[in-house]
Amino acid sequence: MVKSSAKARALRLDSVFHALSDTTRRSILRHVATGEKTVGQIAAPYPVSLAAVSKHLKVLEGAKLIHREKKGSFQMVRINAAPMREAEQWLAYYEKFWSEGLDALQNLLEREESR
Amino acid sequence: MVKSSAKARALRLDSVFHALSDTTRRSILRHVATGEKTVGQIAAPYPVSLAAVSKHLKVLEGAKLIHREKKGSFQMVRINAAPMREAEQWLAYYEKFWSEGLDALQNLLEREESR
């Protein structure tokens, strides 16, 4: 269990959610999730320049969602889903707001408020 | 079950993840989750102007994460967690990448690749 300040955690969540807020980047992650890929392989399906994809990869790397390893003149890109766990846990907190009926939720809130 | 195009879904995820990519906005959601709040009540804890908070609320509203209701000269702001569900489901896909050991994952990928 790694300790980390609330501020650092917030910054990590900022960068993870931001990395995921772009359709192309989410698509890249899906693709990379099926196995190691080179930058060229990753870029191929998209109608943007290689440089643009390179920037997307930098954003994903900044959020630690991917990891790169040099293999000769290529670069193997692997997914690193670990940071998503924190994001998912953040979201899970709100699960009660959609998994319970609205009436149950209302009661829950009223109970909390009256404390 | 509501049908919706992949494009519309992608746009919704864009806006939800973007809305969540800001520490202040996530903090606002936590606060609003404890019960209905007015804009003034929401803004009070933050060291930014009311106008800035008003903009954050607009972003959250754009992602449909909050709902407003006019109550006289006030506005009651309520959370609407439903869109988070979709985001959480997107993330859940990657759960296997952190809940299984790396070796198991390697095998999984190799099996998928060889198909």
Place this chain on the structure above:
DNA sequence: GAAGCATTTAACCATTCGGTTGACAGTCTT
């Protein structure tokens, strides 16, 4: 209707974003 709140809108500013093109740097092949 004037004064007083609650909140939004407008105008502005600096920074970031997502994209481009073109130059550059490694690496492999010949």
Place this chain on the structure above:
DNA sequence: AAGACTGTCAACCGAATGGTTAAATGCTTC
């Protein structure tokens, strides 16, 4: 060493972001 290939970097562009202050809108109350 010359080419070919993979990928990044730098410079630039227009649009969006997150903040400000000041003016405007809309209710409520006097």
